[in-house]
Amino acid sequence: MKKILINRDFILFSIILIGLIGVGFANPLFVTPKSISDVLTDTSILIILALSQMIVILIRAIDLSVASNLALSGMLISLLSTVHPELPVYYFIALSCLIGTFLGVLNGISIAILKVPFIVTTLGTLSIYRGLIYFVSDGKQVYSNEFSEDFLALIHVKFLSLSFLFWLAVAVFIVIYILLNHTRFGRNLYSLGGNPDAAKYIGINENKYIIMAYSLSGFFAGLCGYLWVARYSVASTQIAIGFELTVISACVVGGISVMGGVGTVLGCVLGALLIGLIRNALPAVDISQFWQLAISGAIILLAIIINTKTEQRKEKTIMVEN
Amino acid sequence: MVVCFQMKLELKNISKNFHGVKALQDVDFQLKENSIHALLGENGAGKSTLVKILCGVYQPDSGSILLNNKQQSISDPSISLSLGISAIHQESVMFDELTVTENVFIGNHLTKSNGLVDWSSMQDKTHQLLKDLEANIEPNEKIKDLSIAQRHIVQISRSLIHDADIVIMDEPTASLSQKEINELYAIIRNLKNQNKSIVFISHKLDEVMEVCDEFTVLRDGELIKSDLISNTNKDQLITYMAGREVNQIFPKNNVTIENEIFEVRKLFKKTQFKNINFNLRKKEILGFYGLVGSGRTEIMKSIFGITKLDEGEILFNDQKISITKPSDAIDQGIVYLSEERQQLGMTGLMSVKDNINMAIMDRNSNFYVMNTLKEIKNASAMQEKLNIKVSYWSQLTQSLSGGNQQKTVIAKWLSTKPKVLILDEPTKGIDVRSKSAVHEFMGELVEEGMSIMMISSELPEILGMCDRVVVMYKGLIRDILDVKKASSEQIVKLASGES
Numbered sequence: 001m002k003k004i005l006i007n008r009d010f011i012l013f014s015i016i017l018i019g020l021i022g023v024g025f026a027n028p029l030f031v032t033p034k035s036i037s038d039v040l041t042d043t044s045i046l047i048i049l050a051l052s053q054m055i056v057i058l059i060r061a062i063d064l065s066v067a068s069n070l071a072l073s074g075m076l077i078s079l080l081s082t083v084h085p086e087l088p089v090y091y092f093i094a095l096s097c098l099i100g101t102f103l104g105v106l107n108g109i110s111i112a113i114l115k116v117p118f119i120v121t122t123l124g125t126l127s128i129y130r131g132l133i134y135f136v137s138d139g140k141q142v143y144s145n146e147f148s149e150d151f152l153a154l155i156h157v158k159f160l161s162l163s164f165l166f167w168l169a170v171a172v173f174i175v176i177y178i179l180l181n182h183t184r185f186g187r188n189l190y191s192l193g194g195n196p197d198a199a200k201y202i203g204i205n206e207n208k209y210i211i212m213a214y215s216l217s218g219f220f221a222g223l224c225g226y227l228w229v230a231r232y233s234v235a236s237t238q239i240a241i242g243f244e245l246t247v248i249s250a251c252v253v254g255g256i257s258v259m260g261g262v263g264t265v266l267g268c269v270l271g272a273l274l275i276g277l278i279r280n281a282l283p284a285v286d287i288s289q290f291w292q293l294a295i296s297g298a299i300i301l302l303a304i305i306i307n308t309k310t311e312q313r314k315e316k317t318i319m320v321e322n
Numbered sequence: 323m324v325v326c327f328q329m330k331l332e333l334k335n336i337s338k339n340f341h342g343v344k345a346l347q348d349v350d351f352q353l354k355e356n357s358i359h360a361l362l363g364e365n366g367a368g369k370s371t372l373v374k375i376l377c378g379v380y381q382p383d384s385g386s387i388l389l390n391n392k393q394q395s396i397s398d399p400s401i402s403l404s405l406g407i408s409a410i411h412q413e414s415v416m417f418d419e420l421t422v423t424e425n426v427f428i429g430n431h432l433t434k435s436n437g438l439v440d441w442s443s444m445q446d447k448t449h450q451l452l453k454d455l456e457a458n459i460e461p462n463e464k465i466k467d468l469s470i471a472q473r474h475i476v477q478i479s480r481s482l483i484h485d486a487d488i489v490i491m492d493e494p495t496a497s498l499s500q501k502e503i504n505e506l507y508a509i510i511r512n513l514k515n516q517n518k519s520i521v522f523i524s525h526k527l528d529e530v531m532e533v534c535d536e537f538t539v540l541r542d543g544e545l546i547k548s549d550l551i552s553n554t555n556k557d558q559l560i561t562y563m564a565g566r567e568v569n570q571i572f573p574k575n576n577v578t579i580e581n582e583i584f585e586v587r588k589l590f591k592k593t594q595f596k597n598i599n600f601n602l603r604k605k606e607i608l609g610f611y612g613l614v615g616s617g618r619t620e621i622m623k624s625i626f627g628i629t630k631l632d633e634g635e636i637l638f639n640d641q642k643i644s645i646t647k648p649s650d651a652i653d654q655g656i657v658y659l660s661e662e663r664q665q666l667g668m669t670g671l672m673s674v675k676d677n678i679n680m681a682i683m684d685r686n687s688n689f690y691v692m693n694t695l696k697e698i699k700n701a702s703a704m705q706e707k708l709n710i711k712v713s714y715w716s717q718l719t720q721s722l723s724g725g726n727q728q729k730t731v732i733a734k735w736l737s738t739k740p741k742v743l744i745l746d747e748p749t750k751g752i753d754v755r756s757k758s759a760v761h762e763f764m765g766e767l768v769e770e771g772m773s774i775m776m777i778s779s780e781l782p783e784i785l786g787m788c789d790r791v792v793v794m795y796k797g798l799i800r801d802i803l804d805v806k807k808a809s810s811e812q813i814v815k816l817a818s819g820e821s
Binding site for chain 2: 178181182183184187188190191194195197198199200201202203204205261262
């Protein structure tokens with residue numbers, strides 16, 4: 001089975017590679033280092049959110065409110081920056097993370113303590129958080145010229161000609177990799193998702209883990225709130241609308257089982273990369289805009305079918321052959 | 323010589339109610355140090371409730387728990403673990419997708435000084451432990467690839483890692499072959515020699531007599547008897563458990579068996595079963611005996627059209643019939659009562675009346691419009707026949723007691739007026755009284771002309787109710803025996819793969 005799991009990630013990697021080569025033939029400009037580094041930058045936020053969504057999906061839940069959380073955190077710090085442009089950028093990042101975490105904790109409490117099913121809770125907060133943006137901003141946008149220079153500068157810092165966003169995604173990848181594979185917390189998430197009843201017997205406090213997982217998801221949504229407004233230099237009521245579905249599909253494509261307890265961190269990143277590739281490549285190979293959405297959906301579905309085919313749980317063998 | 327045993331664990335006057343139903347009433351339980359203690363009782367006697375109280379999953383309503391003569395309150399599973407109590411459950415507490423190493427250390431991962439999980443030393447310790455237990459298991463294997471016996475060993479390793487003084491084993495031998503059972507016995511005795519106390523739950527009285535030192539029998543949530551094994555015998559234990567003489571348990575009606583009505587030939591399903599041939603006669607009860615997972619349920623599911631056969635033919639009244647979906651089987655008059663009746667047999671959020679009529683909607687309707695009068699007529703006829711205790715017709719099925727839910731499922735299938743009834747573990751998990759009600763009822767059904775195929779893991783039930791028994795082992799029929807001429811030893815031997 002372990003071999004197949006390695007294979008799963010490998011299959012995904014191959015799909016990405018083949019896709020890249022295919023697009024390269026159709027449009028050689030797409031596979032230049034500059035262009036690829038653009039794709040990576042463009043996919044970084046998706047990678048970070050997919051990794052944090054993975055934590056939630058591992059325990060058989062889903063966080064639909066991430067995009068609204070991101071937008072609300074982003075809007076709040078943007079509004080603050082128009083009033084206090086002198087504050088250092090790190091202050092805004094920390095605040096954005098803090099707001100995101102708080103919104104995540106609210107999800108966690110609703111699910112773990114109030115026992116509102118996760119799908120209802122996060123569907124509700126998806127609307128509530130989005131609605132609050134209208135409330136705090138009066139429906140107005142914050143434009144690029146209203147941000148301080150400092151606020152926008154960090155995102156354009158480059159290292160080894162790769163963007164800050166990309167390196168941040170790499171850092172988040174490493175952190176989550178260690179968290180899920182080398183800490184008790186991470187391993188307990190796997191056991192909780194794999195068999196909640198059994199987890200109870202070994203004394204894992206389910207509520208605590210639910211709240212923790214949603215807080216982490218909120219934390220990273222908050223972080224991406226800053227990243228998003230800084231990268232696009234705009235904060236509005238409409239930013240990242242519907243992005244939660246892209247994030248969840250990245251996880252599913254990456255082999256994170258929505259049944260919980262199964263999935264690798266690497267697979268999750270590859271899933272996000274594949275979706276990032278599709279989103280960037282389709283315009284590059286001159287496919288009509290009208291078709292792009294349908295085609296990217298079809299490709300996602302195809303990747304999932306390939307994935308589930310390799311995953312299909314073995315039927316218990318009763319008979320000894322001969 | 324007077325042997326002075328140290329008292330390890332003492333439960334005093336434990337009571338537990340679930341929604342007004344008494345699961346345990348004033349039960350005392352004493353576990354000595356260095357002893358293997360059998361906890362006996364029929365299904366529903368309260369054994370698992372007692373175990374769950376020890377594991378901290380349930381809290382008793384009243385009573386006290388003394389561990390090493392110190393009063394303890396086990397309010398949480400983690401407390402139970404830290405007190406040195408470890409339970410080996412039948413199946414559900416393993417993590418299929420995780421490795422052996424991780425399952426051994428689950429909830430108790432070793433960490434390095436920097437707080438990260440120490441995979442390599444966990445790996446080494448697991449390897450050493452499995453070697454000590456002489457088990458042929460790789461620490462890197464995933465649980466889902468292990469056999470049931472190997473899973474038990476992983477669970478035992480887990481309790482050793484937790485350094486448990488008290489190990490509770492819930493039917494550890496239920497689905498093992500004789501060879502695996504012997505290996506398990508060796509491990510259990512080994513644990514005892516390491517000064518551990520073991521609570522051993524089993525339905526197999528022979529092994530209880532062989533392995534255990536003491537016993538406690540529960541019946542309907544009450545303590546019946548607690549004594550040394552050496553002071554009792556098997557028949558006495560059965561009497562304690564059932565509360566009556568052995569030969570009175572199964573009131574089998576005498577019916578004359580008529581001609582053959584159903585036959586299967588050469589049924590085959592890849593990796594599941596092969597070369598399955600048997601026939602069923604009118605008014606006959608045909609038993610299917612074998613270990614859990616020997617392929618009995620799989621065959622019945624294929625006959626009923628839930629899963630597809632790879633090869634083979636099914637004959638009904640000497641006519642070859644084709645069953646590709648359950649409705650085909652129902653049309654022919656074959657119905658299947660699954661083991662997981664609550665998941666597969668009924669819809670808890672629908673009314674009793676609707677559940678009873680669920681399978682005969684076409685007969686109760688005119689041009690797709692339900693005829694409520696017909697439905698009520700059928701439901702009340704069934705209610706009367708089976709004595710289902712309902713307060714009103716629109717009562718939700720989930721609000722009924724377990725026994726009455728069971729009867730509702732039976733009523734649903736009887737409404738289809740079947741000729742062949744397939745019962746999969748019909749008395750699993752119900753109390754003694756409901757059990758004998760089911761048995762009596764089976765007798766009535768065959769008298770009325772029905773034929774029954776019954777899967778059961780309880781040998782007394784097979785011996786008491788059936789005319790013939792099909793014994794299965796690993797997807798193959800070992801033999802079909804006439805129950806009157808077969809001995810229980812012979813059946814058990816065949817079922818555990820010995821020749």
